[in-house]
Amino acid sequence: MQLLVAVVSVACLLVSPALAAIKDLSSHFSHSNPEPRGFQAKASGDVEDIPLDFHKENTITNDLVFDGFEDADYIDFDKILSAGSDDYIEGDEIDEIATPAPDIDIFAEPSDPKIRRARLLRLFHGRSRLQRLNIANALFGFNLYRSLRNDVNQSDNILLAPAGISIAMGMMSLGGGPGTQEQIYKVLGFAEFVNASSHYDNSTVHKLFRKLTHRLFRRNYGYTLRSVNDVYVNKNVSVKDAFRAETKAYYFAEPQSVDFGDPAFLNKANRRILKITKGLIREPLKSVDPNMVLMLLNYLYFKGTWEQKFPKEMTHYRNFRVNDKTNVRVPMMTNKGNYLAAADHELDCDILQLPYSGHISMLIALPRKITGMRNLEQEISPTVVNKWLKNMTNRTREVVLPRFKLEQNYDLIVNLKEMGLTDLFQDDADFSGMTSDKVVLNWLKHQGTITVNEEGTEAAALTQVGFMPLSSQIRFVVDHPFLFLIYEHRTDCVVFMGRVVNPSQN
Numbered sequence: 061m062q063l064l065v066a067v068v069s070v071a072c073l074l075v076s077p078a079l080a081a082i083k084d085l086s087s088h089f090s091h092s093n094p095e096p097r098g099f100q101a102k103a104s105g106d107v108e109d110i111p112l113d114f115h116k117e118n119t120i121t122n123d124l125v126f127d128g129f130e131d132a133d134y135i136d137f138d139k140i141l142s143a144g145s146d147d148y149i150e151g152d153e154i155d156e157i158a159t160p161a162p163d164i165d166i167f168a169e170p171s172d173p174k175i176r177r178a179r180l181l182r183l184f185h186g187r188s189r190l191q192r193l194n195i196a197n198a199l200f201g202f203n204l205y206r207s208l209r210n211d212v213n214q215s216d217n218i219l220l221a222p223a224g225i226s227i228a229m230g231m232m233s234l235g236g237g238p239g240t241q242e243q244i245y246k247v248l249g250f251a252e253f254v255n256a257s258s259h260y261d262n263s264t265v266h267k268l269f270r271k272l273t274h275r276l277f278r279r280n281y282g283y284t285l286r287s288v289n290d291v292y293v294n295k296n297v298s299v300k301d302a303f304r305a306e307t308k309a310y311y312f313a314e315p316q317s318v319d320f321g322d323p324a325f326l327n328k329a330n331r332r333i334l335k336i337t338k339g340l341i342r343e344p345l346k347s348v349d350p351n352m353v354l355m356l357l358n359y360l361y362f363k364g365t366w367e368q369k370f371p372k373e374m375t376h377y378r379n380f381r382v383n384d385k386t387n388v389r390v391p392m393m394t395n396k397g398n399y400l401a402a403a404d405h406e407l408d409c410d411i412l413q414l415p416y417s418g419h420i421s422m423l424i425a426l427p428r429k430i431t432g433m434r435n436l437e438q439e440i441s442p443t444v445v446n447k448w449l450k451n452m453t454n455r456t457r458e459v460v461l462p463r464f465k466l467e468q469n470y471d472l473i474v475n476l477k478e479m480g481l482t483d484l485f486q487d488d489a490d491f492s493g494m495t496s497d498k499v500v501l502n503w504l505k506h507q508g509t510i511t512v513n514e515e516g517t518e519a520a521a522l523t524q525v526g527f528m529p530l531s532s533q534i535r536f537v538v539d540h541p542f543l544f545l546i547y548e549h550r551t552d553c554v555v556f557m558g559r560v561v562n563p564s565q566n
């Protein structure tokens with residue numbers, strides 16, 4: 061039983077051009093690897109020392125070898141640790157800084173900023189900085205989800221990769237002038253995060269994103285999670301060295317000079333996406349405006365293996381209630397085993413944790429009433445998720461879950477504007493950190509695919525079926541609309557979130 065997730069977010073800029081020389085795409089695609097330069101990033105002042113070859117060898121953004129692209133291309137976390145670099149330990153430990161956990165009712169409505177802040181600090185308490193940043197990211201992600209939810213039909217499934225969007229926006233902030241940067245920090249919640257401790261400054265965010273990338277996208281932990289941030293720039297636009305250096309240092313992305321009018325560009329970019337997402341995302345770029353000046357691509361791909369696999373022969377067609385009037389017949393998988401679950405009586409829902417190998421889980425929140433989805437969507441927050449995780453009990457359960465596959469495609473500009481991120485998309489956008497040319501972000505595409513199917517071994521699970529007496533079993537039957545989160549427990553990262561209203565629809 062495996063789950064496959066892939067997401068592409070695409071952002072593009074249009075500009076009035078000027079001449080410049082940056083690395084030509086042909087060298088990028090032909091994988092002749094020029095000097096890696098990201099870690100000479102003096103502009104940022106404090107990019108930690110990592111051997112120059114490290115990223116060349118261990119990230120996929122820097123080469124386009126389409127053959128033999130395998131796990132070896134991924135970061136070897138153990139190697140980094142044993143190499144004695146403390147960069148990847150620092151900040152993963154609990155901060156000694158005693159972030160005060162105010163003694164107030166943090167479950168009260170966050171009607172004023174003081175309550176909101178107190179609540180945030182309470183959540184931060186005892187957590188590493190990386191976890192804290194991910195709490196801020198989750199706050200943003202849930203709000204973005206709500207904004208998107210309001211724009212789609214009630215019967216539509218939803219899939220978002222909040223972490224990918226936060227990472228992409230962190231990268232965009234490097235290119236923003238002061239005002240634009242401030243807006244990104246505010247809307248994405250980075251400002252609140254930075255403000256939480258006197259030990260943090262603005263660059264802490266970028267450093268932590270670098271670390272998050274290493275933590276999430278490492279290999280040998282039983283799952284595969286891949287991400288790429290690619291920056292393509294029109295050949296004739298001048299990109300500042302500092303921006304180039306910083307995107308590479310922190311986000312493993314290096315601007316590549318391209319001719320957007322050349323059909324070969326689309327072909328190559330699509331082949332790359334196809335390859336990285338293992339064929340899950342096909343030709344996401346149908347056409348590109350030849351006047352495009354800067355394009356940012358962020359992809360996430362996840363393939364997990366359940367800790368307890370679902371035996372294939374237990375899968376049967378059953379009814380799934382889409383709403384009060386509609387049922388669909390879908391393949392429902394069944395398993396019995398020890399699963400963590402919680403009951404949330406306030407939000408009137410039940411929560412099931414389905415673990416994958418490697419500290420990552422799918423959390424399923426199932427409203428008890430079919431009409432309860434809206435309230436759940438309204439209320440979901442890092443505080444709520446934290447409460448769920450703390451409230452889990454371990455029992456032998458029978459779990460019934462539909463197979464499903466989602467493919468979603470969003471233009472998020474409207475939603476981000478609604479959330480206050482307006483500067484990037486207006487004519488007076490300030491991208492002075494990136495270029496002295498006039499640019500404006502006019503295309504931001506977020507595309508995702510998630511497949512829950514039954515690839516993988518079935519045999520191991522067989523022994524788990526049917527050996528517990530019925531009286532000790534608790535059934536968790538996911539037969540009506542539910543929310544799900546793909547959650548990384550060590551970093552508290554909401555990697556993906558979405559809802560399944562109708563598993564028979566893409």
Ligand SMILES: *[C@@H]1O[C@H](CO)[C@@H](O)[C@H](O)[C@H]1NC(C)=O
Pocket residue numbers: 211212213
């Ligand atoms: C909602 O569904 C209706 C009917 O299927 C369709 O006409 C409409 O465009 C949809 N709205 C959105 C926002 O997708």
Ligand SMILES: *[C@@H]1O[C@H](CO)[C@@H](O)[C@H](O)[C@H]1NC(C)=O
Pocket residue numbers: 238239241242243245261262
């Ligand atoms: C951090 O960024 C914000 C917004 O861009 C800015 O107002 C603030 O002065 C910056 N702080 C530091 C310490 O650089």
Ligand SMILES: *[C@@H]1O[C@H](CO)[C@@H](O)[C@H](O)[C@H]1NC(C)=O
Pocket residue numbers: 251252255
């Ligand atoms: C930053 O923290 C101080 C208290 O330390 C608070 O008064 C202020 O409102 C906070 N600012 C933001 C933007 O959160």
Ligand SMILES: *[C@@H]1O[C@H](CO)[C@@H](O)[C@H](O)[C@H]1NC(C)=O
Pocket residue numbers: 077078079294296320321350351352
């Ligand atoms: C730069 O590229 C754009 C879009 O391809 C084109 O319209 C423009 O003429 C180019 N400018 C120069 C100076 O080459």
Ligand SMILES: *[C@@H]1O[C@H](CO)[C@@H](O)[C@H](O)[C@H]1NC(C)=O
Pocket residue numbers: 404405406447450451
């Ligand atoms: C579970 O959550 C409820 C709030 O809904 C709380 O009152 C209760 O103490 C929690 N139980 C545990 C074991 O954490």
Ligand SMILES: *[C@@H]1O[C@H](CO)[C@@H](O)[C@H](O)[C@H]1NC(C)=O
Pocket residue numbers: 398399400454455
């Ligand atoms: C649940 O309990 C079983 C049996 O005691 C144990 O093997 C398993 O590790 C527990 N699972 C968790 C997540 O605690």
